[in-house]
Each structure stands twice: as structure tokens, then as C-alpha cells.
Amino acid sequence: MATAAALLFATTSGVAFAQDDPAEPPRTGVIGVLYADKDRNGEQDSGEAISGGEVTLVGPDSAVHKTTSDADGKFAFAGLAPGTYKPSYALAGGWVVHHAKPEGDVVTVTENTTTELVARAERPYSEQLRVFGFFHDNTYFYPTSVTTTLILINTTDRPISGIQARCDRKNAPGALGRGPRWDVLSGEGITLAAGGRRTLTIVDDVPESARTTGKVTLDCDFAPNAGWNTDGPVLHEDAPVIEGRGKHTMILGEDRNANSLIDADEAISGAKVLLHDTTNPASVIEGTSGPDGKIEFIGLEKTDYRAEVRAPWSFASDGPQLVRVADHGGSSVRFLKPVPPADVRATVTFSKPRFESHETVQWDLTLTNVGGESTGVWVQGDSPDMDIPGEQWEHHWRRFTTLAPGETRTFTVAGKIRDYRNGKVIVSGSYGYSDQPHTPRKPFRAEVEIVQTEGALTGLVYLDKNNNGQPDPGEAAAGAVVEANGGAPYGYHKATTDADGRYSFNGLPAGGYSVGYTLAGGWIVHVPGDVVQKIRVEPGRPAQLVAGAQRPYAEVLKATVQFDRTSYAVGDEVKITVRLTNRGGYVINGVHALCNRDRQTNNLGGRHFLADSWGDLRPSTKGVTVGPGETVTLVVTEVVPYEARKRNRVELLCEFAPQAEFGRDFASAYDWANVPGGRPGSANVLVAYDKDEDYVIDPGDAIGNVRVRLMSHRENGFLVAEATTDVWGWARFTGVPAGSYWAEVDGPWKFRNQNASAVWISDDVAWPVFWMVPGPDPAQPGAGDQPATGGASNGGTKVALARTGAGVLGLAVLGVLLLTAGTALRRWPRHSALSETERVGVLSGRLADACGGSDVGRHDHRGVFGGSVAG
Structure with missing residues (x-):
């Protein structure tokens, strides 16, 4: 039997006809199989047969034969006359059988022969290719050319070859897309690698027929063998074409040999010329000279224009440069001469020759362009010796100023003295050219004499x-x-209040001061917006301050946060109930929340800003007011971040106080919940003694054959996993539950920095380095911390959670719960408003919620876990 493949991706082997063949195939005809190549491997696999696909054969006598594929994708045509037939297919779901040959696919039927046909369907090219295109101009004036940019992108994971463009199928007047400039998208076409892209730029002449249609168009579709395959992406672009305007050609050169000609080496390339319509000042046409010095201005109104050339060139002859545009266009030769570039100079002038140290210093910065071309100028101030109001910096420094040749601009600046040295204050900064970004900035600097003055500060x-x-x-x-x-100059001064609570500072250098207080008994002076008071000291009447101390917010304000559930999945919404209770005798105004200060990725409360759901607790708002004895309750919402799954929990740690973002006195609140699904992680730990303290592992620095233990808590944790370092100092841990741990190292060693013994385990690999120094041999863990005989081992890591005789599942849950509880206690701030007993109660309740299926009742969990949690 003769075999023909509709697309040459497969043969009629057992792959194509894996199903049972018909009992009696037709003798003179065609049998075939139709399948959707879903995995794009070029052959039929299980589940790819297309049922109900319509197959059409058009014979040599134009007779049309149709049939439908069965459940196995098979179809047959019997009793066909010998000859050549053209197959086509109509398939559901957007599937398409593509033509593999430029002339189209055919099937040849001979007498007493059954021809086999394999029809491979794939997704349409409109899903496999993306095409973008655009004209470079919005309007065109005949005669001219059109520049088109095309971008072709292969969105599949396999190469696509032979991509062609078939443009102007309707032979429309004014259409582009034909001719030799498009040959790159005909013939063999182009090939795009998997995920590849190609950018093409094609220049066409505007067709003469576009003069009558009034527009130029581009209509193309793209596909391999685009003459037959018409299911590719389609591109359409058009733009208006305007006729009846003038044209002018300008030739630019520098007549260096004064022969009144532009010789070959005197053409000026890259010169920018503007034509200003003398009858319409808003109309400006711009052009740039090419390598031959020519500029072609097309589409000009038939009127007079004034020519302007931009720096670094000017017209060699003085007087106006006029261009007259007539019906048939024209040309002109213009001689240019170079002009010097912009050159801006800066000077600083003070309003008086000397200032007293408490006075406002005023000075002018004058910028003058002594060069030959205009330029934009930016200025940046850098005067650390002065307090300059922010609005002055915004108004003067952070804007661009254009200076024409010979033009001068003056900026006035004023501010109080912050500090000075050697009897002088310094003002300084820099400036640069905004239209020449690569030009180095230029500095300016000036100083003025300062006369010292003094004052006094008293307070209660x-x-x-x-x-x-x-x-x-x-x-x-x-x-x-x-x-x-x-003060100016800057100084530090200290005093102690007398029996009446009063203090005084005499002979202080004039200037601004920040005043802070330290009181016995925990009393704190609360200052809105900062931790200190600010005041200015000047000659004459002493400055006075009155500071009333209150009990700390950590003592007066009680704060709690509570999640609505004890377990979440990534992306779940968490409803958080925030309760603020004022246990003091005064109103607390403007309470804000500062959450996730450490910017932990698994924490709620934002890594930079609180979400809108936090309302008036956000630092940018007025804050929340809590009256004496009052409890304010708010409900906010957050979404569980993906990182919480890596660490098996989501947490929230917040600090509450008036303007908490500035202060150091606040009430703390904490809650957490499980986020199951985090995969165990690994850690490759390097243990070394850095003898020369260069933070480099030199020969002999690695510490081998010592045991490293990962503990659930630094002081009172239980053993989670252990490993022994090899000769290169590496200890490798695998299969460790996600979470945070503290390491211990056997032998006469201690950590150079105890805080550096922390290890975070997630579904990634951690690579901590433990820098050790000689020290006492730490106590070995108790028997209760040792893994049970026959305990789990994973790649050299002994996982020490199974040691109580309970079931493996229950122990895994218990281990995660204890790890989480230990972390929560470890992170609880010193200034928390909760007592140790209250913290244990909160955590015990969470443990109880998480172990709801346990035989131990909720109220019994405090007894079961209380010791470990409290520890």
C-alpha cells in the first residue's frame, strides 16, 4: 500500500494505527487516523485520537468527498477514482491540521491500492506565535517612505521554522507588504527558537495608489507556509497619507577652506534644524542631517519658514535664515560654524559679612551661563552646618532651570546655624547640566565668619x-x-534636678537643642513625635521647658492581638481582633501600631507599611484614642503570605503606643497560627575557629569531629536534630522540620557571638557559618533530650523528636507545636504588657486549639505543656 502523510511528523507505524484495523479495508481508497498532538512530540499517544472530526477530500474532477472520524480517530474513503486529492479538516476545540508543504498537501490514489493518511492536529499558530508591529510615524506625506518595525515571538517550548508573512491578500490600493524588502518573510522564512523573539525593521515607499485612498495600510498574517496555513496571528496598521504639500532639501556644511562650497569632508552629520512656520508659530518641523549633510523636510505648508539650528552649531551668516516652500519644493545650502558649549559658573554671596551664631544666615547662589549654548541646570545643596527648611530645598534645588547664553539666575537661601568650626560656617553643594547627564557635576562652596553668642535654658x-x-x-x-x-558649635550638657524638680543650664552656645530625661521608678516623659524635646536657645531671656512624666505605656496600655483561627493555608484571610485597654488614669491619644519590626517574611503586619484595614492604627493617620479604663476593639484583616508555609506558621508581633514608630516605650502583643504543608529543610553548617579573625577559612581553621545539635530554644529547648562535622568542618542536616533553632557545639568551644548561633530551616538549604572561640565545654543534654534507640535518621542527621513512646504522627505534631511555642516565647519583647503567666496561658490555649483531637482537654493542656512553655 502507498502511504501519504498530511504532515510529515509521523508515519503509519504502530503508533499511528495502534487501534484494531478495519476487518476489510477498501481496495481503491484512503484510510487514515486523525489525532491531536497534545504533547507536541510528533506522534500519536494514548488519549490523542480525535473523534467526530470532519475530513474532506476534493478530487481531480472537483468532486467533494466527506466523512467523520470515529472514536479511535479513524476514517475511510472507499471507491475513489484514481487521481490526486486535496485533504482538509474541520475540527472542534480550535485544533488545526497544518500544511507542511508550500504547495499544499495532496493524496494520490491509485487503482486497487489503499492509501494511508496520518493527520496530525496541533494548536493554531495564533496561539503559538505573537506578532506586534507599528509604523514609525502617525502621518505620511506623498512621496515618502514608511518604516515598519515587526516583533515576532515564539510562545511555545519548541522551535518554529519557516515563518512567513502573507500580506495584502485582497490586493487593496495603498497596501504595503510586497516586494523584495519583505523577502526575509517569504521563501524559507525565519526560525524562532523556543521562547525566542525576532525584531525586523522594513522600509517601504508609500504606494502611489495611497494618494487616492488617502491612507497607507499593512495587513499581514504570519505562519509557516502562510500561503496555505491561515490560522496565524494577524497584524493591521494604517496611517493617513496627505498630498499637495511641499518639500525642501537642506544641505549643511562647514566651509573650512572658504571656497564657498561644501567639499566632501565638510558635510555636517547629526546637526538638528528646526523650521518655524512664520504664519503659525505653533507649527515647528524638525530634521537632522545625515552623513551627507542632507535633511529632507517633507509635508511642508507652502509658506515661509524661519530656520533655527541647535548647538553646538550656528549659522555662519548673521541675520534671519528663511526657507520658502513652493509647489515643486526646493533646496538650499547652509554654512554652519561651531559654537562653544554651555559653561555655567556659580558664585555665593552672603547678605552680610558676619553673623552671630543665633541669627539666620542668608545667602544667594548666582548661576551664570558664560558659554555659547542654552542648557538646563540642576542644583543640589549639601550644607550640613545649617538647618534649611525643606520647602527651600524643594523650591530651589530639586528643579531644572534653563539658562540661555549670557543669562543669570539667582536663588536665595536662609537657615539657622546647626554647627560651625574655626569661627566660620560653610555652605556648599553642586550643580550639573540636565541635558548633558554624563558631564561631571561642578561644586560650589563658600564660608562666612560667625560670632559666638550664648543663652540659658531652665526647666521643671x-x-x-x-x-x-x-x-x-x-x-x-x-x-x-x-x-x-x-548648640553651635555642637555640645553635650548634663544636669540633675533639685528637690523642687528644677534644673538650669547657663552659658550655653546659642542654637537648637534636644533635651532628654531619665527618671527613677520607671517614669517617662512622653514627647509626641520623638523621644526628646526640642528647643532653641538664644541670647536674652532664658528658654524654659516644663516636662511632665507619666507611667510607661508598657505599664498603662494593655494590648492583645488574636487570630480568628489556629490554622490557615497560604492566601487565607486572617481576621485579627486588636484590643487596647487603658489601665491608667489619663487619656492616651494617637495610638499607632508598629508591626513586624524585624521584617520577617512569614509575619503579618507588612514588611514596610500596615495595610489599609488597620485604619487609624496606621502611622500615617491621627491614631486611636483610648480613655481611662476603656477598651477599644478593632478587627483588621491580612492575608497569609507564601513564606508562612515554608516555616509552618504565620505570626504577628506588634507594638502599640502614641506614635509608636518613633518611641521606645510601648505595649506589645503577639499571636501565631499553624500553616501546615511546609516541607522539611536542610542546613549545611560550617564550624570554624577564625584564629586571625579575618572571616576567612584558612587551613587549620575548620573544626572537625564535633557534634552540632539543633535545639528548639537557646536556654531551655529540647534536642531536634544532631550531626557531626567532617574533617573539613561541615555538619549536614536533612529532613529537619521547618522553623528556627539554636545550635550547640560539643567540646571546649563557645560561639564568638552567641546571637549568631541561630539557624532558620525552610524548604531551601541554609548555609550558616558558626565562628567559635575556645571556651568551657557546654553541659551535655540530659537523657530526656537524647534520641531514642532506633530513632529516625536521615542522611546522617539524627532527628530527635521520637523519644516518648507515642505514635509518630502525634510526636510530629507535638514537635511542631513545641517548636512554635518556644519561638513565640523567645520573640516576646521585654516591654510586653503580658505577664509570664499570661503568656503561658495564651500559648497553652493555642496548643490546645491545635491539638483539638487529643484526649487531653483544653484546660488540661496548661498542665501538660505548662512547664515547657514557661521554661
Whole structure:
């Protein structure tokens, strides 16, 4: 039997006809199989047969024969007359049988012969290719040319070859896409690698027929063998064509030999010329000279234009440069001469020859362009000796100023003195050219004489015991330490309040000061927006401060955060109930929340900003007010981040106080929940003694044959996994539950920095280096911390969770719970408003929720876990 393949991707082997053949195939006819090559491997696999596909054969006498494929994708045509037939297919779901030959696919039928046909269907080329294209101009004036950019992208994971473009199938007037300039997309076409892209730029002349249609068009479809395969992506672009305007050719050169000609070496390339319509000032045509010095201005109105050439060139002759555009266009020769570039000079002038140290220093910065061309100028100030208001910097420095040749601009700046040295204050900065970004910036600097002046600062510190906001008898804060930093020149000053709570600083250098307070008994002076008070000291009347101390927010304000569930999946919404209770006797205004200070990726509360759902708790808002004895409850929502799955838990740690983002006195709140599904992780730990402290592992630095243990808590944790270092100092851990651990190393060693013994385990590989120094041999873990005989081992890592005789599943849950509980306690801040007992209660409740299926009741978990959690 003769065999013909509709697409030459497969043969009629057992792959194509894996099903049972018909009992009696037709003698003179065609049998075939139709399949969808879903995995694009070029052959039929199980499940790829196409049922119900319509197959059509058109014979030599134009007779049409149709049939439909069966459940196995098979079809047959019997009793066909000998001759050549053209097959076609109509398939559901967008599947297409593509033609593999430029002339189209045919099937030859001979007498008493059954021809086999394999029809491989694939996704249409419109899904495999993406094509973008655009004209470079919006409007064209006849005669001219059109530049088109095409971008072809292969979106599949396999190469596509022979990609062609078939343009202007309708032979429309004014259409592009034909001719030799498009040969790259005809014939053999182009090939795109898997995921590859190709950019083409094609230049066409605007067809003469576009003059009558008034537009130029591009209509193309793209596919391999685009003459037969018409299912590829389609591109359409058009633009108006305007006729009846003028044209002018300008030739530019530098007549260096003064022969009134532009010789071959005198043509000027890259010169920019503007034509200004004398009847319409808003109309400007721009052109740039080519290598031969020519500029062709096309589409000009028939009127007079004024020519302007941009730097670094100017017209060699003085006077106006006019261009007259007539019906048939014209040309002109223009001689140019170079002009010097922009050259901006800066000078600083002070408003007086000297200033007293408490005065406002005013100075002018003058910029003058002494060059021959215009330029944009930016200025940046850098005057650390002065306090210059921000609006001055915004107004003067961060804007671009254009300076024409010979033009001058002056900026006035004023500010208080922050510091000075050697009896002088310095103002400085730099400037540069905005249209010449690669030109080095230029500095400016000036100094002026300063005469020292002095003043005094007095104040009162009291304990606002009755919370009325004013000092009362018996509230004087004796023995409080007052620290004042500032002045010009800068200095540090310290005083202690007397029995009446008063203090004074005399002979202070004039200037701005920051004042801080340290009181006994935990009393704190709360200053909105900062941790210190600010005041200015000047000659004459002493500056005065009154500071009322209150009990710390960590003591007065109680804060809790509580999740609505004990377990979540990544992407779940977490409803968080926030409760703020004022246990003091005064109103607390403007309470903000600062969450996730350490920017942990598995924590809620944002890594930089709180979500909108936090409302007035966000630092950018007015804050929340909590009255004496009042509890304010808010419900906010967050989404569990992906990183929580890596660490098996999602956490929230927040600090609450008026303007918590600035202060160091706050109430803390914490909650966490399980996020199951995190895969065990690995760690490759290097243990070394860096004798020369260069943070380089030199020969002999590695510590071999020592045991490294991963503990659930630094002080009171249990053993999770252990491994022994090899001769190169490496200890390798695998199959460790996700979480945070603290390492211990056997032998006469201790960590150079104890805080550097932490290890995070996730579904990635951690590579910590433990720098050790000689020290006492740490106590060995107790028997309860040792892995049970026959305990689990994974790649040299002994996983020490199974040691109580309980079931493996229960122990795994218990291990994760204890790890999480230990982490929560370890991260609890010192200033938390919860007592140790309250923390244990919260965590015990969470453990109980997570172990809801246990035989131990919720209220019994405190007894079961209390010791470990409290520890």
C-alpha cells in the first residue's frame, strides 16, 4: 500500500494505527487516523485520537468527498477514482491540521491500492506565535517612505521554522507588504527558537495608489507556509497619507577652506534644524542631517519658514535664515560654524559679612551661563552646618532651570546655624547640566565668619501622678537626669534636678537643642513625635521647658492581638481582633501600631507599611484614642503570605503606643497560627575557629569531629536534630522540620557571638557559618533530650523528636507545636504588657486549639505543656 502523510511528523507505524484495523479495508481508497498532538512530540499517544472530526477530500474532477472520524480517530474513503486529492479538516476545540508543504498537501490514489493518511492536529499558530508591529510615524506625506518595525515571538517550548508573512491578500490600493524588502518573510522564512523573539525593521515607499485612498495600510498574517496555513496571528496598521504639500532639501556644511562650497569632508552629520512656520508659530518641523549633510523636510505648508539650528552649531551668516516652500519644493545650502558649549559658573554671596551664631544666615547662589549654548541646570545643596527648611530645598534645588547664553539666575537661601568650626560656617553643594547627564557635576562652596553668642535654658520636671497635665504640690521629680544636646558649635550638657524638680543650664552656645530625661521608678516623659524635646536657645531671656512624666505605656496600655483561627493555608484571610485597654488614669491619644519590626517574611503586619484595614492604627493617620479604663476593639484583616508555609506558621508581633514608630516605650502583643504543608529543610553548617579573625577559612581553621545539635530554644529547648562535622568542618542536616533553632557545639568551644548561633530551616538549604572561640565545654543534654534507640535518621542527621513512646504522627505534631511555642516565647519583647503567666496561658490555649483531637482537654493542656512553655 502507498502511504501519504498530511504532515510529515509521523508515519503509519504502530503508533499511528495502534487501534484494531478495519476487518476489510477498501481496495481503491484512503484510510487514515486523525489525532491531536497534545504533547507536541510528533506522534500519536494514548488519549490523542480525535473523534467526530470532519475530513474532506476534493478530487481531480472537483468532486467533494466527506466523512467523520470515529472514536479511535479513524476514517475511510472507499471507491475513489484514481487521481490526486486535496485533504482538509474541520475540527472542534480550535485544533488545526497544518500544511507542511508550500504547495499544499495532496493524496494520490491509485487503482486497487489503499492509501494511508496520518493527520496530525496541533494548536493554531495564533496561539503559538505573537506578532506586534507599528509604523514609525502617525502621518505620511506623498512621496515618502514608511518604516515598519515587526516583533515576532515564539510562545511555545519548541522551535518554529519557516515563518512567513502573507500580506495584502485582497490586493487593496495603498497596501504595503510586497516586494523584495519583505523577502526575509517569504521563501524559507525565519526560525524562532523556543521562547525566542525576532525584531525586523522594513522600509517601504508609500504606494502611489495611497494618494487616492488617502491612507497607507499593512495587513499581514504570519505562519509557516502562510500561503496555505491561515490560522496565524494577524497584524493591521494604517496611517493617513496627505498630498499637495511641499518639500525642501537642506544641505549643511562647514566651509573650512572658504571656497564657498561644501567639499566632501565638510558635510555636517547629526546637526538638528528646526523650521518655524512664520504664519503659525505653533507649527515647528524638525530634521537632522545625515552623513551627507542632507535633511529632507517633507509635508511642508507652502509658506515661509524661519530656520533655527541647535548647538553646538550656528549659522555662519548673521541675520534671519528663511526657507520658502513652493509647489515643486526646493533646496538650499547652509554654512554652519561651531559654537562653544554651555559653561555655567556659580558664585555665593552672603547678605552680610558676619553673623552671630543665633541669627539666620542668608545667602544667594548666582548661576551664570558664560558659554555659547542654552542648557538646563540642576542644583543640589549639601550644607550640613545649617538647618534649611525643606520647602527651600524643594523650591530651589530639586528643579531644572534653563539658562540661555549670557543669562543669570539667582536663588536665595536662609537657615539657622546647626554647627560651625574655626569661627566660620560653610555652605556648599553642586550643580550639573540636565541635558548633558554624563558631564561631571561642578561644586560650589563658600564660608562666612560667625560670632559666638550664648543663652540659658531652665526647666521643671514633675511626676504627673494625678494625670491632670500640670505640676502640683508633691509631684516634683527630684534627682532626674536632664541631657541637652545641640548648640553651635555642637555640645553635650548634663544636669540633675533639685528637690523642687528644677534644673538650669547657663552659658550655653546659642542654637537648637534636644533635651532628654531619665527618671527613677520607671517614669517617662512622653514627647509626641520623638523621644526628646526640642528647643532653641538664644541670647536674652532664658528658654524654659516644663516636662511632665507619666507611667510607661508598657505599664498603662494593655494590648492583645488574636487570630480568628489556629490554622490557615497560604492566601487565607486572617481576621485579627486588636484590643487596647487603658489601665491608667489619663487619656492616651494617637495610638499607632508598629508591626513586624524585624521584617520577617512569614509575619503579618507588612514588611514596610500596615495595610489599609488597620485604619487609624496606621502611622500615617491621627491614631486611636483610648480613655481611662476603656477598651477599644478593632478587627483588621491580612492575608497569609507564601513564606508562612515554608516555616509552618504565620505570626504577628506588634507594638502599640502614641506614635509608636518613633518611641521606645510601648505595649506589645503577639499571636501565631499553624500553616501546615511546609516541607522539611536542610542546613549545611560550617564550624570554624577564625584564629586571625579575618572571616576567612584558612587551613587549620575548620573544626572537625564535633557534634552540632539543633535545639528548639537557646536556654531551655529540647534536642531536634544532631550531626557531626567532617574533617573539613561541615555538619549536614536533612529532613529537619521547618522553623528556627539554636545550635550547640560539643567540646571546649563557645560561639564568638552567641546571637549568631541561630539557624532558620525552610524548604531551601541554609548555609550558616558558626565562628567559635575556645571556651568551657557546654553541659551535655540530659537523657530526656537524647534520641531514642532506633530513632529516625536521615542522611546522617539524627532527628530527635521520637523519644516518648507515642505514635509518630502525634510526636510530629507535638514537635511542631513545641517548636512554635518556644519561638513565640523567645520573640516576646521585654516591654510586653503580658505577664509570664499570661503568656503561658495564651500559648497553652493555642496548643490546645491545635491539638483539638487529643484526649487531653483544653484546660488540661496548661498542665501538660505548662512547664515547657514557661521554661
